[in-house]
Amino acid sequence: MRANVAPREAARLEALKNYRILDTEAESSYDAITYLAAQLCDVPIALISLVDEERQWFKSKVGLEVSETSRDVSFCAHAILGEQTLVVRDAREDERFRDNPLVCSEPNIVFYMGVPLSTPEGAKIGTLCVIDRQPRELSAAQVHSLEVLAHQVVLQLELKRVSDQLAAALERINVMEELIPICSYCKGIRNDSGYWQSVEAFIKSHDNVEFSHGVCNACMARFFPEVEPIPGDPAGDAPES
Incomplete structure (x- = not known):
């Protein structure tokens, strides 16, 4: 079942676009987070998934080869609709997912838990999620740890956004510090x-x-x-x- 469009979808997509993160190369700071998520939850797959208009793209991944999938089959597209962590203990018994090709074939998702990546303005741009091929129950401590790691993902994105803004501001300052030719008459x-x-x-x-x-x-x-x-x-x- 395809997820409904998220509330304020245009603003959500604009927030994602502003991070300028889509289709960028792998980065160790994000890969460290997915590695820790997989280890803490003892699962074979962990992803930082960003939900674009027609796809979900993985900024970082453990245990999965593909870099993106269609939004139509995305578990994360469901997760971004709510404020809380989405837990699917057995997707084969969930009417939203039991016919999903990601459940019926590779990677054979059974257990899924996704924490929405919420920007400071409240836009849900994706998830930090963990996946298993068998039903699971995670402890409260594991759930909380995943939520803490999801917050670290957003902090990394914010750091990149602010760094990009500072670099642009410095470039503008350098331009203004140069000798500027100005017309003596019209001041053009x-x-x-x-x-x-x-x-x-x-x-x-x-x-x-x-x-x-x-x-x-x-x-x-x-x-x-x-x-x-x-x-x-x-x-x-x-x-x-």
């Missing part, structure tokens, strides 16, 4: 391609900035002498040359 700025841009266009091309235009007191007096300036308005003071 020449970009790297040799074209002239307004100050607003140049800054917006290097940072996510919006502008609110006004007129300073000096320009009001020069171009609009009939308009009285607002007394004591610091925003209208003339800029220094």
Whole structure:
């Protein structure tokens, strides 16, 4: 049975996209987590599964060769619909999964437990899951340990996202520290391609900035002498040359 679409699916997919993690190479920091999950729960398969629009993709995997499967057959697509850990003790007896090709053939899933990977904003982007080919019962300590590891996955994703943002910010700062050609008359700025841009266009091309235009007191007096300036308005003071 295909899982229902998650609530606020567009926002969930956008949150996943913002991590820029899909289809990246294997990383030891994530592989260490799936290894620990498999060892702690004594299962042959452990996955960090990210649920994309039409597929689930495995950032890290233990005991499984494939790197992704269709979302139609994904256990994790069911897990992200709830707030709590999803436990399927015997998929052969669960009407949601008993006809699933992942149950009826390789990897012959019987037991499944998936902890939703929840972003700080509450978007469920995937799971940390463990799988066995026989029915299982995990202890409360094992369940809690898996939930702690799932939180570590999200922390790793957040660390990467913040690092990417800092790198982009440093790149913008480096651009702004360079000598910038500016027209002496119209104050336009020449970009790297040799074209002239307004100050607003140049800054917006290097940072996510919006502008609110006004007129300073000096320009009001020069171009609009009939308009009285607002007394004591610091925003209208003339800029220094």
